[in-house]
Amino acid sequence: MAKEATTDVQKAETASVPTAPEQTRTGPVYSPAVDIFENDNSITLLADMPGVKASDLEIDLRENVLTLAGRVTTPGNAKESNVLREYRPGTFFRQFTLSETIDQPKIDAQLTDGVLRLELPKVEKARPRQITVRAA
Amino acid sequence: MLVRRVWPSRPTFESSFSDFDQVRREMLRLLDASTGDGAPDQVAGVFPPMNITQDDDNFYLRAEIPGIKPTELSISALRNRVAISGKREIPREHERVSYHRKERPEGAFNRSVTLPMEVDAERVDARYTDGILTLTLPKAEQAKPRQIAVRS
Secondary structure, eight states, rough: OOOOOSSSOOOOBBBOOOSSSSSSSSSSSEOEEEEEEEESSSSEEEEETTTTEEEEEEEEETTEEEEEEEEEESOOHHHHHHEEEEOOOEEEEEEOOOEEEEEEOOEEEETTTOOOOEEEEEEEOOOOOOHHHHOO | OOBBOOHHHHHOOTTTHHHHHHHHHHHHHHHHHHHHHHHOOSOSSSOOOOEEOOOOSSSEEEEOOOOOOGGGEEEEEEETEEEEEEEEEEOOOSSSSSSEEEEEOOOOEEEEEEEESOOGGOOOEEETTTEEEEEEEEBBBBGSOOOOOOOO
16 A cells, blocks of 8 residues: 655644634634735635634624634534544634725625635725816 | 644554554543643644544544535545545636735645544545535444343
C-alpha cells in the first residue's frame, strides 16, 4: 500500500480572533478564511464556513463594521465515540471595517456548500450639482 | 477566547510506529476525557481536516471541504482503508478586480486513513452538505464482535 501521497493543498492555520465581546456559548471560535476583492461597483467577500447552515449565519453591517457570525451544530448521534479528531466544530466569527460606503439595502448574501458569497454594492457617487450664480 | 487549530503535523500512514501512534492517541484521548475539554487529537496543516467516530454498526467520517463540486471528489474504500482525493478550485473572477485578501486555500488534496477494522465497501454512503463531506462506513459483518451467550 502506497504511503500517503503528497498533499498539495494545506489547511490554513485557522487562528481565531480575540472577539471583542465574548460569546455566550462555550466552545472554540474560529476566524474563517476569506477572499475579498473589489471592482468599481462593489466589494465581494467570500468566506469558508463549513458546516454552517443559512439559518445559523448572521451578517451585520453597522457603522462601517461588517460582522460575520456562523454557528455549527455538532453532527452525529449521542452513541458515537471518537476514533480520530482533527477539528472541533465551533463558531465562526470575524469582523471587518469597511472604508467604502455600502448601499445597505442592495447587499446580497449567498451560502453554498459552506462558502459565503457576500456582494456589497457601493453607494453611487453623489452627482455634482450645478450651482447657478444669480446676478445681483 | 483564543483558539488555535494548529497541532504538530503527523500524517497517518502505515508504519512500524503505528502501535506507538495508537498508544499516543489513546493517551491523548484519556487526557481529553479527564479535562473534559481538550484540543483535537491530531494533525492540522492537513487538508481536509477530518473527524472519525464510530458506533456499534458504523464508522462516520466527516471532513471539512467547503466549496467543492461533489463530482470533483474521489472516494475509495478497500478493507479498512478509506481514501479521499479531489481538487479544490476557486473560480476566477471575470471582471477586473483588485484583491484585498486571498486566504482561502486551493489545489489538489489526497488523504487516506486506516480504520481500526474492516468496512463493507459496497455499502459506504457519501453525502456532501454545507461544505462537509460525511461518509457512513458500515462495519463488515465478519469484523464485528459477536455476543456469545453462556449456557448454564
